[in-house]
Amino acid sequence: MLNQETLDRLWNFEDPAGSEARLRAAAADPAYDADARAELQTQVGRAMGLQGRYEEADALLAAIDPDEPTVGVRVLLERGRLLNSSGHAEMAVPLFEQAAELSDHLGEEFLAVDALHMLAIADAAHSETWTRSALEYASTVRDSRTRRWLVALHNNLGWTLHDAGRxxxxxxxxxxxEQWAERIGTPRQQELAREAIRTC
Known part of the structure; x- marks a missing residue:
């Protein structure tokens, strides 16, 4: 299966078209096994969704065999993201809930936090609760890449509270x-954390 660092090298969220091209090339690379190529295909779908190509992305995700459990989690996550981005957040919520439960069962910690983070976005009425659940989960893991979620989650919770006047x-x-960004975050995360403090 793929590790997150491999996907990090292929992804640039500010350039979804370029990311799609790299992900497609990787998904066609026989150096990856069938399950890894299926995971890469889910990320192709995500890149297409970020370009607003929702129907194409949905068709691609529907064609992926979800029998391998981690692939199944990624399909749930990306189908949920498509629904959320296309204005159907209420339909995305149960997919993210399934993804969170299954990834936790599998020990896929990064994906479990990702699913909880997406629940906080899609289920706006319970955003604070979902984010705090994600923070609690991420704070218990050892993997440094998964712990990097703590930066984004604290930032997201900050904006939720800020928008509520708290x-x-x-x-x-x-x-x-900011503290987590300085410890384990990227330079961009460090910059965003400082900007948030200045804004508040």
Whole structure:
């Protein structure tokens, strides 16, 4: 199966078209086994969705065999993202819930946090609860790449609280995001954390 670092090298979320091209090339590479190529195909679908090509992406995801459990989780996640991005958040929620439960059962910690993070976006009425669940989960893992979620999650929770007028609590979250960004985050995450503190 793929590790997240492999996908990190292929992804540039600011350039979904370029990411799609790299992911397609990787998905056609016989150096990867069939399950890894299926995982890569789910990311092709994600890249297409980020370009607004929802029907194409949905058709691609529907054609992926989800029998391998981790592939199945990724299909659930990407179908949920497509629904959420295309204005059907309420339909995305049960897919993210399934993805969170299955990935936790499989020990796929990165994907479990990803699913909880997406629930916080799609289920806006319970955003704080889902984000706190994701934070609790991410804080218990050892993998440094998964722990990097702590930066984004504290930042997201900060903005949720800020938008609710809870500015003191928001500042605490932004400061925690900055602390985690300095410890394990990317330069871009460090920059965003500092910007959030200045904005609050």
């Amino acid at each position: 500015c003191t609590e928001a500042m605490v979250e932004f400061q925690l995001a």
